[in-house]
Amino acid sequence: xxxxxxxxxxxxxxxxxxxxxxxxxxxxxxxxxxxxxxxxxxxxxxxxxxxxxxxxxxxxxxxxxxxxxxxxxxxxxxxxxxxxxxxxxxxxxxxxxxxxxxxxxxxxxxxxxxxxxxxxxxxxxxxxxxxxxxxxxxxxxxxxxxxxxxxxxxxxxxxxxxxxxxxxxxxxxxxxxxxxxxxxxxxxxxxxxxxxxxxxxxxxxxxxxxxxxxxxxxxxxxxxxxxxxxxxxxxxxxxxxxxxxxxxxxxxxxxxxxxxxxxxxxxxxxxxxxxxxxxxxxxxxxxxxxxxxxxxxxxxxxxxxxxxxxxxxxxxxxxxxxxxxxxxxx
Amino acid sequence: xxxxxxxxxxxxxxxxxxxxxxxxxxxxxxxxxxxxxxxxxxxxxxxxxxxxxxxxxxxxxxxxxxxxxxxxxxxxxxxxxxxxxxxxxxxxxxxxxxxxxxxxxxxxxxxxxxxxxxxxxxxxxxxxxxxxxxxxxxxxxxxxxxxxxxxxxxxxxxxxxxxxxxxxxxxxxxxxxxxxxxxxxxxxxxxxxxxxxxxxxxxxxxxxxxxxxxxxxxxxxxxxxxxxxxxxxxxxxxxxxxxxxxxxxxxxxxxxxxxxxxxxxxxxxxxxxxxxxxxxxxxxxxxxxxxxxxxxxxxxxxxxxxxxxxxxxxxxxxxxxxxxxxxxxx
Numbered sequence: 001x002x003x004x005x006x007x008x009x010x011x012x013x014x015x016x017x018x019x020x021x022x023x024x025x026x027x028x029x030x031x032x033x034x035x036x037x038x039x040x041x042x043x044x045x046x047x048x049x050x051x052x053x054x055x056x057x058x059x060x061x062x063x064x065x066x067x068x069x070x071x072x073x074x075x076x077x078x079x080x081x082x083x084x085x086x087x088x089x090x091x092x093x094x095x096x097x098x099x100x101x102x103x104x105x106x107x108x109x110x111x112x113x114x115x116x117x118x119x120x121x122x123x124x125x126x127x128x129x130x131x132x133x134x135x136x137x138x139x140x141x142x143x144x145x146x147x148x149x150x151x152x153x154x155x156x157x158x159x160x161x162x163x164x165x166x167x168x169x170x171x172x173x174x175x176x177x178x179x180x181x182x183x184x185x186x187x188x189x190x191x192x193x194x195x196x197x198x199x200x201x202x203x204x205x206x207x208x209x210x211x212x213x214x215x216x217x218x219x220x221x222x223x224x225x226x227x228x229x230x231x232x233x234x235x236x237x238x239x240x241x242x243x244x245x246x247x248x249x250x251x252x253x254x255x256x257x258x259x260x261x262x263x264x265x266x267x268x269x270x271x272x273x274x275x276x277x278x279x280x281x282x283x284x285x286x287x288x289x290x291x292x293x294x295x296x297x298x299x300x301x302x303x304x305x306x307x308x309x310x311x312x313x314x315x316x317x318x319x320x321x322x323x324x325x326x327x328x329x330x
Numbered sequence: 331x332x333x334x335x336x337x338x339x340x341x342x343x344x345x346x347x348x349x350x351x352x353x354x355x356x357x358x359x360x361x362x363x364x365x366x367x368x369x370x371x372x373x374x375x376x377x378x379x380x381x382x383x384x385x386x387x388x389x390x391x392x393x394x395x396x397x398x399x400x401x402x403x404x405x406x407x408x409x410x411x412x413x414x415x416x417x418x419x420x421x422x423x424x425x426x427x428x429x430x431x432x433x434x435x436x437x438x439x440x441x442x443x444x445x446x447x448x449x450x451x452x453x454x455x456x457x458x459x460x461x462x463x464x465x466x467x468x469x470x471x472x473x474x475x476x477x478x479x480x481x482x483x484x485x486x487x488x489x490x491x492x493x494x495x496x497x498x499x500x501x502x503x504x505x506x507x508x509x510x511x512x513x514x515x516x517x518x519x520x521x522x523x524x525x526x527x528x529x530x531x532x533x534x535x536x537x538x539x540x541x542x543x544x545x546x547x548x549x550x551x552x553x554x555x556x557x558x559x560x561x562x563x564x565x566x567x568x569x570x571x572x573x574x575x576x577x578x579x580x581x582x583x584x585x586x587x588x589x590x591x592x593x594x595x596x597x598x599x600x601x602x603x604x605x606x607x608x609x610x611x612x613x614x615x616x617x618x619x620x621x622x623x624x625x626x627x628x629x630x631x632x633x634x635x636x637x638x639x640x641x642x643x644x645x646x647x648x649x650x651x652x653x654x655x656x657x658x659x660x
Contacts (some may be wrong), residue, residue, distance in 0.1 A: 038395055157533050165643065178648070178656065194654055203487050205649025205656075213659065262648065268658055313495065313649040314656055318508070318592065321533025324524055326508065326535075328598055 064092035065144035065216065070133035072099040073279040075106060077271050078150050082110075083150070086117050088156050090163055092142045094120040097135075099128045111320045131236045131243045143170070144220065149213035150303060151281060155267035161317045162263045166216035169261050173251055175215025176265040178207035181296050181308055189300065191245070191292040199310055206310035208262025209248040214268065214296075217247070224250060232300045235295060241282060242295035249299045249307055258311035266321055394422035395474035395493060395546060400463035402429040403609040405436060407601050408480050413439075415478070416447050418486050419420065420493055422472045424450040427465075429458045460612075461566045466552045473500070479543035481611060485597035491647045492593045496546035499591050503581055505545025506595040508537035511626050511638055519630065521575070521622040529640055536640035539578040540590025544598065547577070554580060561632045565625060571612060571623035576614045579629045579637055588641035597653055 067085055071078045078096070085094065098105050105122040121139050125132045133147065144166060146159065154176060166174040181189045182196050190196065198205040228250065236243045251259035272280050282288060300306050318326055348638050397415050401408045408426070415424065428435050435452040451469050455462045463477065474496055476489065484506060496504040511519045520526070528535045558580065566573045581589035600612050612618060630636050648656055 155530075160532065161534075161642070168643075176658075194657070198649060198653075202490065203650045204491075204647050205653055207648060262656065264646075264656055265658055281600060309334055312491070312650070314645060314646045314648040316594075316644045317534045317642055318537060318644040319524055320533045323528070323535055326592065326594055327524070328506075328595055 014124060029126055045100055060092060061142050064090045064142050065146045065166075066092050066140055066142045066219075067094045067146045067148060068097065068137070069094065069148050070097035070099060070130075071150040072128060073277050074150050074272075074275045075100070076277065077275050079106060079109075080271070080274075081148075081150065081153060082120065084153060086120070089160050091118050091146075093118055093139065095137055095139055096120060096122045097133045098122050098124045099132060101125065101128050130240045133235065134222055134225045134243055134247065136219075136226055140222075142221050143219055144216055145219050146216050147212045147214075147237050149281075151270055151272040151275070152214050153269045153271055154214055154265060157317075157320065158265045158267060161320070162216055163263065164206070165263055165315055171251075171255050172258070173210045173212060173215050173217045173221075173248065173260040174263060175210040175212065175260060176263060176268055177211040177214050178260065178262040179209045179211060180205075180207045180310070181209070181306075189293065189306070190294045191289065191296050201310065201312075204312055206312050207260065207262055208252075208258065208308040208310050209245060210262055212244040212247050214265075215260070217251075221247065221251060223256075224254065229302055232299070235298050235302070239291045239295060241291045242289065242299075245292060245295050246299060249303055252309055253303060253307035256309075258309040260311070261313065261315060262311070263315045266317075333417045380561055385598050390422060391472050393495075394420045394472050395476045396422050396549075397424045398427065398463055398467070399424065399480055400427035400429060400460075400476050401480040402458060403607050404605045405430070405604075406607065408604050409436060409439075410601070410604075411478075411480065411483060412450065414483060416450070419490050420502055421448050421476075423448055423469065425467055425469055426450060426452045426653040427463045428452050428454045429462060431455065431458050432616045459567060460570045461563065464555045464573055464577070466549075466556055470549050470552075473549055474546055475549050477542045477544075478548050479611075481600055481602040481605070482544050483599045483601055484544055486645075487650065488593070488595045488597060491650070492546060492595075495591065495593055495645055499607070500548050501581075501585050502588070503540045503542060503545050503547045503551075503578065504593060505540040505542065505547075505590060506593060506598055507541040507561060508546050508590065508592040509539045509541060510535075510537045510640070511539070511636075519623065519626045519636070521619065521626050522644060531640065531642075534642055534643050537590065537592055538582075538588065538638040538640050539575060540592055542574040542577050544595075545590070547581075551577065551581060551584075551653050554584065559632055563631070564630070565628050569621045569625060571618065571621045574630075575622060575625050576629060582639055583633060583637040586637075586639075588639040591643065591645065592641070593645045596647075 067088075069078070069081070069085070081096065082096075085091065096105070101171050105124060107120075107122050110120060110122075112118070123132075123135075123137065123139075144163065146163070148154070162174055162176070166172075179191065179193055179198065180199065182199055183189060194205050201210075225247065228246070232246050236246060248259040268323065285291075316325070335394075357584070389608040397418075399408070399411070399415070401653060412424065412426075415554065416420065426435070437450075437452050440450060440452075442445070443513060453462075453469075474493065478484070488506065492504055492506070496558075509521065509523055510526065510529065511521055512529055520583060522608065524535050529538075558576070562576050615621075646655070
């Protein structure tokens with residue numbers, strides 16, 4: 001009920017205006033609220049672009065990495081390695097890709113032996129596939145992924161340094177195991193390491209791949225891997241091999257540069273002899289290396305060209321382990 | 331003179347229009363021509379910006395470098411070194427900065443012992459200044475400059491590799507001699523090499539400067555050096571030292587990153603003992619290193635802050651000289 005002033009003509013108009021304005025304001029607020037809900041979630045997990053300024057992120061996401069370790073038939077090695085890797089500086093989380101189909105994960109044991117420095121997630125797989133580790137895991141919160149084979153031990157010093165190198169080269173695969181392809185006069189490519197002739201660019205050798213079984217890479221490449229031609233998945237599944245070669249093709253194609261940056265490890269060890277399982281890894285299969293040459297040629301067909309590029313840059317840590325490791329006669 | 335059709339009213343109008351149009355077109359062409367003359371000359375000698383796409387240039391300018399060698403009182407070493415450096419792959423030209431005031435250059439002898447693989451220009455100086463080598467020489471046609479002291483011999487293998495590294499890091503000083511500064515609790519900085527304690531970033535050592543007496547750098551920094559505060563020139567002239575420290579300050583300030591990238595040399599030699607002149611270089615003066623610490627602190631004052639940043643990246647050539655120099659137990 002209005003009082004005396006409401007009855008004044010001007011005031012009547014004023015009240016109506018006031019009501020109208022109030023309604024308009026309320027409607028606008030509701031519309032604004034609705035629009036806010038429609039805003040896309042800001043995702044910053046795109047592939048790195050050297051032109052971008054660093055965005056403000058939680059320290060954690062930028063300054064730490066997630067370890068992805070795929071495991072098959074070597075749980076004793078896995079557990080030994082988890083004890084090592086759980087304590088690496090800048091580690092955010094561990095994702096164990098559990099390829100032991102139908103077998104219980106050691107999660108219970110893991111929990112009973114806590115507390116642990118970082119969380120570990122066991123991702124139970126339904127099919128034992130080599131490429132299971134290349135999924136775009138929703139558990140990933142960091143930009144950087146450290147991928148490690150379940151029989152490989154790399155020292156904390158090497159990892160801390162390589163991580164700092166990756167942060168300077170986030171669009172590359174920064175790791176410890178370099179390999180190369182070579183051309184032959186027939187046009188058929190072959191895969192190998194330094195025992196093969198250098199690709200002929202002057203002095204020394206070149207590498208064109210860095211294996212992902214001991215390397216840092218940007219999580220965006222896992223996202224990217226989901227959009228590859230079906231033939232790539234078929235190749236990896238057919239060979240149970242070459243997921244790392246495929247990843248190098250992907251990165252090289254995307255960046256137009258050498259896919260990897262090689263960091264020379266001071267202390268890297270293969271523990272496969274230490275396993276009780278008797279299982280000694282896919283690379284012992286007779287056809288393993290021939291398969292990898294086969295994969296290189298198949299991938300060239302699939303990608304309609306050879307995107308891999310050569311590099312001869314070898315990075316070591318200045319003054320470590322020997323504080324005078326850079327000394328010379330000058 | 332027009333013919334019969336000119337007399338027709340419509341045609342009269344047509345002719346006038348035609349004349350008018352012709353005059354307009356001619357005037358426009360003249361104006362366009364004049365504007366073309368006013369267009370700025372496209373200069374591509376600005377400092378490198380990692381965001382830029384490579385411009386189409388003559389192969390020569392992009393794929394070769396200019397050696398700048400300043401010399402004082404060591405002509406015998408100079409000539410020995412010229413015989414070495416004149417044959418380095420990818421060398422475009424040599425600029426000798428002749429600090430022997432009033433003395434004839436060896437140009438006549440040089441010419442009489444031709445032909446030579448590359449042209450050499452002797453730049454006669456009027457005052458013996460350390461910073462003479464940091465002029466923006468109009469003789470420079472390449473983006474890359476290799477600066478070398480007149481007593482330093484670096485192998486062709488090292489230079490070819492370091493040049494390829496510079497091409498990947500053109501905004502850095504890419505060279506063979508790393509140094510660092512350290513902070514002390516008093517806030518006073520000190521200059522030194524690896525014998526000084528590491529700056530405290532975990533394992534190993536760090537460097538914050540790469541000396542320009544054996545390094546590749548972008549010619550744009552010579553241009554940039556001409557625009558520094560007068561106090562910088564005064565400091566270099568007063569000490570006859572520290573031009574290289576000043577250059578590292580300049581680069582670090584400009585890029586916001588570590589100024590240098592250290593490439594570990596395989597074969598670098600100091601020939602100063604071989605000179606007949608008896609002159610053994612500025613760095614033998616008693617006060618040389620103290621001067622350099624002094625310079626660091628003065629430059630911090632001049633630039634109102636410490637722009638130098640640390641790096642621990644050491645680059646070597648993959649597979650050279652030992653083709654298995656990256657081998658490990660994997």
